[in-house]
Amino acid sequence: MKTIQSDNYPIYFDNSIDELVKFVKEGHYSRFFLLTDENTAIHCLPVVKERFDGLDNFDIIEVNAGEESKNIDFCIGIWKMLIDFGADRKSLLINLGGGVISDMGGFVASTFKRGIDFVHVPTTLLSQVDASVGGKTGIDIDSIKNIIGTFTQPKAVFIAYDFLKTLPARQILSGTAEMLKHGLITDKAYWEKLKNSDLKTPSAELIHWSIEIKNKIVIDDPTEKGIRKALNFGHTVGHAVETNSLINDENPLTHGEAIAIGMICEAYLSHKKTGLSDGELKEIVEVITNLYPMYPLQEASHEALCTIMLKDKKNQNGQINCTLLTQIGQCKLDNICTDDELCESLTYYASL
């Protein structure tokens, strides 16, 4: 499949691990570092490491898997390891993992010695279609997602479709939510295609298409002043639900599961506020509820969710700002939603 050209960096699809090895060798880096988590260390690292056979100027840095690791303490640990391993400004960080690894690794690299090169090898569907493209880096503080970070582009992204085979079904579905979103906000044809596909094992073509959509948006607006806000559809409510679940649930929602809830709530708000038709609202709800289990959103949690939404970095002047749909494939940015409206959308979800 065609290499996608992003904002000064390529996104490789075919023979991507070959391309990675070529990139590292031709980059003449003084040293390079593979950032992995305990899952990718088992399932993906051996495949990559074997290909670096013969090179001795690299080290492996492993962190715990999961969103709980995406914090400043892990960053400090990685920075210190880079110092101890002798990383200099001509070093490269390879982020081999899901969104936690690419977000946190990107932040670590973009601030180490005021910025060293980094690349992403996303190993989950979610990170392939979302985190690895667009130059957002970030970590959480006090469970507030991505509150600290930078806009810094990777030097390249290597999409290895084969790595998805190692993922449990629930992790695949976590990525599917972002693919559905890409269709909903800008591309009705893609939405139609997704509707008629097996979304439990999405094809490489569907992934390529999804990345093309996201890439087009982020190239037009790298620092989220305008059209990039389209990507926030489902994320105002979704992030709050995700944060709340991370704090309270023993087995927390995945990102995609939370965004699926957020998309239903914000589709409801779209119907109320920006003209999404009743028929399209029902269609969206049907597709999403067929894929994702329902989650109990007790009324008691609504106030807590609104408090979390207020702290979301998208908001200004204490107002909650949502991207909503006008129809499937089209969206409208910067819709101020009141607490009451947001609570009503949560109640709508709970009533399904």
Add this chain to the structure above:
Amino acid sequence: MKTIQSDNYPIYFDNSIDELVKFVKEGHYSRFFLLTDENTAIHCLPVVKERFDGLDNFDIIEVNAGEESKNIDFCIGIWKMLIDFGADRKSLLINLGGGVISDMGGFVASTFKRGIDFVHVPTTLLSQVDASVGGKTGIDIDSIKNIIGTFTQPKAVFIAYDFLKTLPARQILSGTAEMLKHGLITDKAYWEKLKNSDLKTPSAELIHWSIEIKNKIVIDDPTEKGIRKALNFGHTVGHAVETNSLINDENPLTHGEAIAIGMICEAYLSHKKTGLSDGELKEIVEVITNLYPMYPLQEASHEALCTIMLKDKKNQNGQINCTLLTQIGQCKLDNICTDDELCESLTYYASL
């Protein structure tokens, strides 16, 4: 005096606190925050705060004074206060203080919600002629100076000459070292002027000239790929001496005192390696030793100093890289110096 135009931002000299108030009011920020330390909170904050009389959309964040505060724990504290105070992407951070405040405040702002606006109001001579101009932000980890940071420009800099009157003589001299450096690396006329001035109370004109020199260099090379390395003269040895002193001395050297030592050592290396004449070496040593007290650089510390130099972020491939002089007012970048040469330069200093 003339406002200097830097890389998309102005550096104000005259009526600079008036300009600051105007900037804040015309910027239509949702909220703004004054970052100060315990010294500027006493000597400078009241002057500034009084001028914001009538505005209620700001908060004050105070940290401990001194290089020891320039670490990630203080950053986390400031990030959390910004969250608690309701800072959003349309907020402004005003860094009111010396280099610690501008370096750390710049880093905090450049990473909070992936970057909010910040301005500097430097209150020490050192921060006026050095830290506030050039867009380097940074914090220390394990006493390694500025190892974590970004290249991010402030939106404006406000030089308030009057604040210098609150400084002890030793703090003034800490800034003088950078002024001397600006003359040595690119401007013989400025060096001559400095030599014949009272450097214990430098005039506003001398400060303006110094900032003009630094500004010209950083505009040409914002991310230190080339000519900006000129500013590192004296800093390879100087940073190591400073770090070592911070760790070991009860009353550590100021930045300028350490850089003064570094400039003597690197002037010696310049004489050995890049053709600086014996006469000019002696002239540099005389000017510097007349201003700064000698510091005991025991031979036992030389190895520790070289180890620190190796970790300096300027270096690559385990080699120590210095900017040296070819004559007063001209320099040569990227001179690899061996451990032996560096030790010899330390011995030269100790022999004075």
